[in-house]
Amino acid sequence: xxxxxxxxxxxxxxxxxxxxxxxxxxxxxxxxxxxxxxxxxxxxxxxxxxxxxxxxxxxxxxxxxxxxxxxxxxxxxxxxxxxxxxxxxxxxxxxxxxxxxxxxxxxxxxxxxxxxxxxxxxxxxxxxxxxxxxxxxxxxxxxxxxxxxxxxxxxxxxxxxxxxxxxxxxxxxxxxxxxxxxxxxxxxxxxxxxxxxxxxxxxxxxxxxxxxxxxxxxxxxxxxxxxxxxxxxxxxxxxxxxxxxxxxxxxxxxxxxxxxxxxxxxxxxxxxxxxxxxxxxxxxxxxxxxxxxxxxxxxxxxxxxxxxxxxxxxxxxxxxxxxxxxxxxxxxxxxxxxx
Amino acid sequence: xxxxxxxxxxxxxxxxxxxxxxxxxxxxxxxxxxxxxxxxxxxxxxxxxxxxxxxxxxxxxxxxxxxxxxxxxxxxxxxxxxxxxxxxxxxxxxxxxxxxxxxxxxxxxxxxxxxxxxxxxxxxxxxxxxxxxxxxxxxxxxxxxxxxxxxxxxxxxxxxxxxxxxxxxxxxxxxxxxxxxxxxxxxxxxxxxxxxxxxxxxxxxxxxxxxxxxxxxxxxxxxxxxxxxxxxxxxxxxxxxxxxxxxxxxxxxxxxxxxxxxxxxxxxxxxxxxxxxxxxxxxxxxxxxxxxxxxxxx
Numbered sequence: 001x002x003x004x005x006x007x008x009x010x011x012x013x014x015x016x017x018x019x020x021x022x023x024x025x026x027x028x029x030x031x032x033x034x035x036x037x038x039x040x041x042x043x044x045x046x047x048x049x050x051x052x053x054x055x056x057x058x059x060x061x062x063x064x065x066x067x068x069x070x071x072x073x074x075x076x077x078x079x080x081x082x083x084x085x086x087x088x089x090x091x092x093x094x095x096x097x098x099x100x101x102x103x104x105x106x107x108x109x110x111x112x113x114x115x116x117x118x119x120x121x122x123x124x125x126x127x128x129x130x131x132x133x134x135x136x137x138x139x140x141x142x143x144x145x146x147x148x149x150x151x152x153x154x155x156x157x158x159x160x161x162x163x164x165x166x167x168x169x170x171x172x173x174x175x176x177x178x179x180x181x182x183x184x185x186x187x188x189x190x191x192x193x194x195x196x197x198x199x200x201x202x203x204x205x206x207x208x209x210x211x212x213x214x215x216x217x218x219x220x221x222x223x224x225x226x227x228x229x230x231x232x233x234x235x236x237x238x239x240x241x242x243x244x245x246x247x248x249x250x251x252x253x254x255x256x257x258x259x260x261x262x263x264x265x266x267x268x269x270x271x272x273x274x275x276x277x278x279x280x281x282x283x284x285x286x287x288x289x290x291x292x293x294x295x296x297x298x299x300x301x302x303x304x305x306x307x308x309x310x311x312x313x314x315x316x317x318x319x320x321x322x323x324x325x326x327x328x329x330x331x332x333x334x335x336x337x338x339x
Numbered sequence: 340x341x342x343x344x345x346x347x348x349x350x351x352x353x354x355x356x357x358x359x360x361x362x363x364x365x366x367x368x369x370x371x372x373x374x375x376x377x378x379x380x381x382x383x384x385x386x387x388x389x390x391x392x393x394x395x396x397x398x399x400x401x402x403x404x405x406x407x408x409x410x411x412x413x414x415x416x417x418x419x420x421x422x423x424x425x426x427x428x429x430x431x432x433x434x435x436x437x438x439x440x441x442x443x444x445x446x447x448x449x450x451x452x453x454x455x456x457x458x459x460x461x462x463x464x465x466x467x468x469x470x471x472x473x474x475x476x477x478x479x480x481x482x483x484x485x486x487x488x489x490x491x492x493x494x495x496x497x498x499x500x501x502x503x504x505x506x507x508x509x510x511x512x513x514x515x516x517x518x519x520x521x522x523x524x525x526x527x528x529x530x531x532x533x534x535x536x537x538x539x540x541x542x543x544x545x546x547x548x549x550x551x552x553x554x555x556x557x558x559x560x561x562x563x564x565x566x567x568x569x570x571x572x573x574x575x576x577x578x579x580x581x582x583x584x585x586x587x588x589x590x591x592x593x594x595x596x597x598x599x600x601x602x603x604x605x606x607x608x609x610x611x612x613x614x615x616x617x618x619x620x621x622x623x624x625x626x627x628x629x630x631x632x633x634x635x636x637x
Contacts, residue, residue: 007559009521009566016525021572024532024546032537130540 029130033094035123036104041097041113044105051075051110058117082111083118091116094125096141098132108142136167143188154220155213161198197224208239216243225251234258292323296330304337342625343476343488345507350523351494354513354552356385357588359491361601365618367443368602372486375435377424378448379503380493381457386447389438401450407434425452427475428468457497468498473506496526504534509545509625513552516563524549547624548578550617555584580617585610
């Protein structure tokens with residue numbers, strides 16, 4: 001009989017079609033990249049800034065009477081490297097703006113914009129959004145922009161994340177505590193373990209956070225590990241070790257002390273177990289018949305089982321199967337006897 | 340605002356020109372809209388249905404529009420009497436041709452000039468070609484003269500098709516339910532996606548959908564259509580209308596066909612009903628843009 005014909009659009013083509021439609025929906029009107037005049041860009045007054053330096057400071061010079069004079073000079077110096085690369089290669093990632101009247105408000109790319117001015121450019125490449133995105137979207141966009149940046153400290157990232165989470169909580173009408181690591185993972189597009197690390201550090205106590213704030217602790221994984229330590233003195237020694245540059249492995253071994261300590265305090269009798277709780281004892285196996293015989297003979301010495309000896313007198317000690325069977329019977333009988 | 344529909348797919352033989360013809364005649368004959376049709380395909384088949392096209396003496400096989408009926412050689416000293424949509428790429432004036440159908444005007448193709456525009460590769464010139472049709476159709480003179488503009492495109496993803504997509508407010512992708520055609524859909528969706536990235540909210544590009552065309556009662560066609568309808572997201576863009584393969588759709592294109600248009604067939608003719616229903620669906624989507632979306636979002 002002829003094979004029944006089935007015609008199917010290939011998986012690759014199906015996937016391609018679905019992805020295309022989805023991308024068109026999600027990014028419609030959002031990926032317009034154009035060169036816009038630097039003069040038309042303004043800062044968003046509602047967005048808190050980290051930098052004191054303004055556009056005017058770069059175009060007109062920094063006023064010596066400015067209370068932030070020294071800081072601005074330093075900021076300008078620190079922008080110089082970026083400005084040099086902008087002068088040579090332009091910016092690699094376009095900045096992100098939204099249209100506000102005939103101006104463009106900055107969403108992300110303050111440093112790139114300032115560096116472009118410093119480099120003497122008149123235009124900058126920008127992704128242009130049609131209108132102001134909502135709070136949550138702005139913070140997410142800023143997060144994505146910053147994720148690539150090496151110079152962002154752990155504290156700055158945590159502060160960004162806190163902003164995202166509080167906008168998310170307002171958006172979804174839930175409390176901050178209701179946000180799970182799974183939610184965070186989905187929001188940021190990161191792995192679950194990564195998201196769990198963030199959750200742990202956000203919930204860390206004031207001591208640990210103060211060290212992160214001054215950038216003494218810089219690594220998310222290490223910070224998360226320390227945040228999970230219960231006992232205060234172990235935690236303190238972990239913090240110190242971390243600031244002295246201990247590796248993650250070393251910190252893990254410190255944190256296991258904490259675990260050992262904890263279990264001791266709770267119940268010294270219970271061994272630390274992994275996985276499902278054990279409810280039986282496996283007596284193991286042996287290939288050596290004399291060993292088996294020694295064990296069985298020794299057990300049969302016990303006064304409560306003397307009556308069993310007769311069953312073993314005619315056992316064939318060369319037959320593994322017979323020995324196994326006899327030993328199982330012995331165990332069963334012993335269990336019933338409640339020795 | 341004037342709506343601009345483009346029939347596009349880079350695979351040939353899918354029914355772009357036929358579909359442009361049907362839509363144009365539906366708009367002009369049935370809906371009595373002031374309709375402009377534009378032929379961007381150097382093959383010039385769309386133009387040839389409505390006006391006399393002549394073989395280009397300079398380029399064998401190429402076609403040029405006949406002398407414009409309004410041309411007067413003693414008055415128009417600056418003009419050679421022929422006008423095509425390709426003129427916009429040469430900074431020349433365009434004069435639409437009247438057709439035998441009331442309300443229907445045509446900007447015909449000019450094979451050689453269009454081929455030249457299609458062959459542009461230099462970046463600065465390319466950008467000009469891409470945006471030229473859009474700029475032209477944004478002229479108040481053009482906008483005020485028509486309710487609807489229908490553009491037929493060449494079977495390619497080149498500068499002419501891109502120019503049409505950039506000018507469009509709506510896209511229709513006619514496609515057969517066959518392997519190469521579905522791959523063609525993929526290519527066109529890419530173009531639509533790319534363009535939609537650049538559009539603003541006030542000026543979106545709306546994909547009306549894929550119009551299953553030349554569908555026969557065979558397993559392959561049925562299963563591919565079902566397959567498209569099963570795809571996440573894509574299903575929203577498979578038009579709930581189907582054009583079957585019928586001899587009448589090609590017979591009506593013959594020069595001395597009688598009647599000349601599907602929409603002059605008796606009102607209950609199966610073919611007329613079928614295409615009328617598809618055109619009606621497309622035009623409802625075109626003119627209720629925005630409304631439809633808000634309903635489906637609720």
